[in-house]
Amino acid sequence: MNDVTAEAMQGGRPRGRPKQRSDAEERQRIVALACELFLDVGYGGTTMDGVAARCGISKKTLYRLFPAKTDLFNAMVADNRRTMLALPRPDDDLPTADALAAIFRLDVEEADNNERLAFIRLAMADSDRYPEIAEAITQEGAEPALRLLTGWMARQQERDVLRPFPPRTAARMLMDMVFGVLVKRFPGDELQTREDRFAHARHCIDVFLNGLAERPAAR
Amino acid sequence: MNDVTAEAMQGGRPRGRPKQRSDAEERQRIVALACELFLDVGYGGTTMDGVAARCGISKKTLYRLFPAKTDLFNAMVADNRRTMLALPRPDDDLPTADALAAIFRLDVEEADNNERLAFIRLAMADSDRYPEIAEAITQEGAEPALRLLTGWMARQQERDVLRPFPPRTAARMLMDMVFGVLVKRFPGDELQTREDRFAHARHCIDVFLNGLAERPAAR
């Protein structure tokens, strides 16, 4: 509808029945809905029939805008370049524990957070099975996050806040610990509520920082 | 062939062509080969055609011994009740870091270890997708392992080797950290060699113990 105006400006509307929404708009809408599906049931569990039904459109229209399922997925990844970790403010002089909590975004809203976690879960679960996807999702999500955290580690060591330790190793450790519990949901797992998981995450940060703390005569 | 003798003892061999191997034997052989496949390509990636081909038998025979794919899988899980973690000797007075290295079995042979890790990887990757499997594998593998480690944590705290800390939380932390890197293989991951991964695991144990160490006036 809105593109009618745009079209009109550049030499009259084309013949025939106008599109209900512009392609760009419709793509956005589809990606958003498909995203929910992907995050909910994974790549393999998401069917194009399901996406079409969810969007209230026919497969024909869907395939016109996204010729293949992978295109849809890639569009979602590109769209969803929200970071797993938050960039720390360069001038941050928070206590280290709070700084890490901020980096891991232990403060975001429930809805936002669920989406982010579902994304991470998807990355962990499906990257083995669909190698086509693995690269995109790993390179867009995990690797930048790891680099971000590695940089932070190195900086804290330079400031003598943390004892010397291979920073990338440390970053990986912490990510495995925190995301391990933020993401997994085993059948009979405790740590069901958001509060449980965040408490666990803070425990992880606590032990981690304590284990890496600069001390006069440690161990 | 070997069961000919057994059969003969209990009232003569049955009519017709004898089986090439006894059912029990053949089942064992199939489970062993199927295991490699499951561990290699996952539950979803393993096809019954593939199993039959690998075993050099026909699907008919395969289905006579295992009426469904899940039966085959369950047989493998039951057969494979090898523990993810090693039971610590109750009188262990190793240094704590070595004790943990032993519990995580950072000393086992390469072949054994690959199998164990493949099993853990399978558990982590497929338990979301195939709920039928999730329970078996989680209940047989992850939960006992977590309990084992939790018990060890509690004991070290009683002995004042570790500072007071929710033991199950601590156990989970450490498992996520260690298995996270032992198990994952991302496309562009470093930590490719066994040595790299074990070095990382020891680093994890180091930081973890340091973070939980009993200290006169910690923090």
Added chain:
DNA sequence: GCGTTAAGAAACCCAAGAGTTTCCTAATGG
């Protein structure tokens, strides 16, 4: 040889899911 059982090869059935096509019904400009 004959009845009987084992077992392979290969065709087959069935369901699911990606992707395509056909047919029909809007909506619009001319």
Added chain:
DNA sequence: CCATTAGGAAACTCTTGGGTTTCTTAACGC
């Protein structure tokens, strides 16, 4: 009214994989 484009509904193709069946051949006891 008519050409033209959008788009839904649904049938269709094709592939994959779990599971079944048919046909044939091999191996035994009698």
